[in-house]
Amino acid sequence: MNISFLVNITSKAWSLKILALLHTGTPGRQAPLLAACGASRSSFTASLNHLAELGLLERNPGHGHPLRPEFKLTLAGEIAASMAHRIIDIVPNDEAFDVIRRSWAVPVLAVTETPQRFSSIKTGLVGITDRALSQSLYLLEDHHWIKREIDVTERSPRPIYQAINTGKAINQAINLELSM
Template sequence: MNIAYLVKLTSKAWSLKILALLDSGTPARQAPLLAATEASRSSFTSSLTHLMELGLVEKNPGHGHPLRPEFRLTPEGIIAAAMASSIIEIVPKETDFSLIRRNWAVPILAVTQTPQRFSHIKTGLETITDRALSKSLSILEEQEWLKRDINLSHRAPFPTYHAVNKGLKINRAVNLHI
């Protein structure tokens, strides 16, 4: 799994939670999964459809009713689900998990294992806008998952960002599976 794929995976709010639930053995029908995520029906459906389009989750043939299918992880989904479970273990509280549901939090943490400049982070994430990156960096810094340092070694000082605390744990969990 590369960073571009991680960006696609985390682009839907409940994707990581659904993968982690399937990995943990939660009954793989829509109703139990929906109840366990505590997401709205439309957000949940959108995330589940997204996971199916990525080829991580599929309908389990021969199980369930056509209107209430049972789902299972694909071989690629098993790898992604292991990563998702690792992340969920790091941030079990809903207040922390709400930050993980943000589109860019996990990909930003994944590329900031070492101090990185704004432009390098942007290049690594390709499709992110300056505004989205700036806002995400600020939120992650407020949460103390990312540290901003000013590098004074050059003529013009510039900030660098690197993952710390829970952010570094998430970075390690993601990079273990990338």
């Protein structure tokens, strides 16, 4: 799994939660997944369809009603679900889960294992805008998941960002899969 695929997975708010639930044995039918997820029906459906489009889920043939199909993880989905389960287990509460539901939070944590400048984070996350990166860094710093320090060794001082605390644990859970 590469970083662009991680960005793709996390682009829908409930994708990680759905994958983690399927990994832990929640039935692949829409009703139990929706109830366990706590998402709105439209957000849940968008995330479920997104995961199917990415090839992480597939319809389980012969099971479920045509309007309420049953889904199962594909081989690639099992790998992603394992990672999602590790990430969800690290998150201590609902407030913290709201942070990782944001589109760029998890990918930003994935690339900040070592101290990184803003520009190198942006380079590592193709497609992220300056504003989205700034907001993600601010949010993660506010929750003490990213540490911001000023590097004064260069001619013009620049901020350096690195994952810490819960952010470091999430980074390690992600990088375990990215290295495979």
